[in-house]
Amino acid sequence: MKRVAAILSDFDGTLCPTSDLRSGYNDSNMMSKPLEDVLVEISLTIPISIVTSKDFDFIYPKTKKFAKILSCILGLETFVMDKNEQISQDKYFLNKDNEVDIDTTAGILKDNYLFFEYEMAEINSAVLTETAAYLEKKYGEVGIEKKFLKGKNNLLGGITVNWRHRADWTGCKRMYEGIVRESLSIALENSKQRNENSISKEKFDYYTSHLFIQEYSTHPFVDIYITKVNKGNAFDIVVSNLSQFSDIKGQVIYLGDSENDNPAFQKSDISIGISSDDRLRPNLDCKYNIKFENLPAVLKRLVDNNYIFSESLLTF
Structure with missing residues (x-):
């Protein structure tokens, strides 16, 4: 053996x-x-x-x-x-x-x-930062864990949104998954408007298409990463x-x-x-x-x- x-x-x-x-x-x-x-x-x-x-x-x-x-x-x-x-x-x-x-x-x-590719990381990190800020402001009951890359600009590589404190994990799961997706969509739209003069729409859409949402069958949290990993x-x-x-x-x-x-x-x-x-x-x-x-x-x-x-x- x-x-x-x-x-x-x-x-x-x-x-x-x-x-x-x-x-x-x-x-x-x-x-x-x-x-x-x-x-x-x-x-x-x-x-x-x-x-x-x-x-x-x-x-x-x-x-x-x-x-x-x-x-x-x-x-x-x-x-x-x-x-x-x-x-x-x-x-x-x-x-x-x-x-x-x-x-x-x-x-x-x-x-x-x-x-990861660095320019994409910069764009997608900014989107994640805005997503986290939106969630923290509007849904203060959720926990946000931020995961930073070791680069010189302290870019955000991913976030975890969790609702473990809720007694009914299963009952809240679909609702919070929807909240996370909606918050990401809002952050994407805001970021696109801010970057319209500095990056082409095609490149922005290409980079942000790599944003990756990891959901779980029973765990009470959702992860978002700057690229699919x-x-x-x-x-x-x-x-x-x-x-x-x-x-x-x-x-x-x-x-x-x-x-x-x-x-x-x-x-x-x-x-x-x-x-x-x-x-x-x-x-x-x-x-x-x-x-x-x-x-x-x-x-x-x-x-x-x-x-x-x-x-x-x-x-x-």
């Missing part, structure tokens, strides 16, 4: 309960210590990478002890950590005019892969860079909890869905499912089994 060669994982709802993050709780110790400890232990033998909808500034402090690669905002940006604490930049699908600044975290990155593309970029850390000849595990993990589930050798909230019933395209509270034990069993995966590791 092949050994597990690497683990790729979502964060929110997978390594940390979704409710902690969506309620605005932002403590760096949200991940349980038993889980963090076993991830650190594993990272000494095989690489662990994070594939998340979160931005770099959010995810890095929470995973820096064990993650070798961070793919952020559904793959818009992928950061390869540098074991030697030196910076080099490798620009992937990046407009030549974009200069990426690394702020006070300088010294931790080796490579930086960006999955998915965790399958992010998975490919991460795996292509894992050879910098080890000889990847075994199986790759992917851990996730929502529909946006499905493209990565489909590419992995071992796909494991994580359930951290009984109120959620996502349509996951994974082979296995486990409870969130059992994840530390499963990973510890994997270590004890010399990284040979078997279904028996998941039995409780």
